[in-house]
Amino acid sequence: MAIYLAREATKLWRKVTAETTVELQLLFEKWRLLLAGIVFQYIHGLAARGVHYLHRPGPLLQDLGFMALPELGQDKGYLSEILFTSIFVTFVLWSFHPFIYHSKRFYTVLLWRRVLAFLVASQFLRIVTFYSTQLPGPNYHCREGSKLATLPPPNNVLEVLLINFPRGVLFGCGDLIFSSHMIFTLVFVRTYHKYGSKRLIKLFAWLMAIIQSLLIIASRKHYSVDVVVAWYTVNLVVFFIDKNLPEMPDRTSGLSLLPVSTKDKDDRTKEELHKAEKDSKMKDELHKLLNGNTVDSTDRRQRGQMNGKHGEDMNHNLSDATPNGA
Structure with missing residues (x-):
């Protein structure tokens, strides 16, 4: 006791x-x-x-x-x-x-x-x-x-x-x-x-x-x-x-000890945006390394679209050249 x-x-x-x-x-x-x-x-x-x-x-x-x-x-x-x-x-x-x-x-x-x-x-x-x-x-x-x-x-x-x-x-x-x-x-x-x-x-x-x-x-x-x-x-x-009056922060959840000021919120938002942008760049670089080239993402999308178009044209020509009933 x-x-x-x-x-x-x-x-x-x-x-x-x-x-x-x-x-x-x-x-x-x-x-x-x-x-x-x-x-x-x-x-x-x-x-x-x-x-x-x-x-x-x-x-x-x-x-x-x-x-x-x-x-x-x-x-x-x-x-x-x-x-x-x-x-x-x-x-x-x-x-x-x-x-x-x-x-x-x-x-x-x-x-x-x-x-x-x-x-x-x-x-x-x-x-x-x-x-x-x-x-x-x-x-x-x-x-x-x-x-x-x-x-x-x-x-x-x-x-x-x-x-x-x-x-x-x-x-x-x-x-x-x-x-x-x-x-x-x-x-x-x-x-x-x-x-x-x-x-x-x-x-x-x-x-x-x-x-x-x-x-x-x-x-x-x-x-x-x-x-x-x-x-x-x-x-x-x-x-x-x-x-x-500005509303008091609700402490029921117990997540924050002190009320967050507007400046702190702005700084936190900037840090999150900077981190998201940095993560996006790292993903692009990793994708380039995996593909074995250094072409940027825009060129890669254009090349993918052109390859898809050529493939469709080739398939179309082959189907036309094939005789009926073959």
Whole structure:
């Protein structure tokens, strides 16, 4: 038993080491775009913090979702956060599964490059939207009478840049249309739907996205419009961006460790053509040696045609010269 475990541990270590080497090569090539996507996450948080200074509490807007779904209450608001955290952590762990499992369907670096592109585009639209019009927040700490509903003017720039993390993120107001939680949820679910391999998990993921939407409304963290706009905006953004991005190589067959670039493909095509031409010349030379002459293939074909014609003429003359009945 101990020998078996040691052998499997060695195989796993080799697998992790080989995959890490491949992913690091990709990371050294794509690090600029990945870093830009990560930096924009801070910019998005900074924008959400800034709109909180502009927020003014007021009466809740009439909302169809509030009428249809009973209010969970302030003591049960954590339910939507637990589900969102589960979706987030599960997706992150799944995105690194090629380091351990043999089912190689994608490169982790390239996958996160696409995910960050989806997130950045959706978050940019979100920033433009919630700065256009500030709605009175429906969350408990954003309502009238709450000390957190309105932020006093900042004393210095550093107070704004630090965004009071994590309290400033958890108790923000004003960044409503559209839901940031739904941006992450829908991007993760759509990504797994395309690159995941388990059909049952795909259906379960979409079900979790629907439940997440209902919990956000029931906990009064967003209006229904924030969730509805997120559903069609994020899906459209992912559809159009994914359509214009180069498709990731499928690693299911396990034939290639790294994606082949266009230059490599061109060089490989040139080498194959050169090899085919060289093989053709070698065959012609071999044919000449076997026939005992140095006549090229064109002359050989012409001579063959002439010999065949002479043979036909000779046979025709002989048949004419032969008497009938012989």
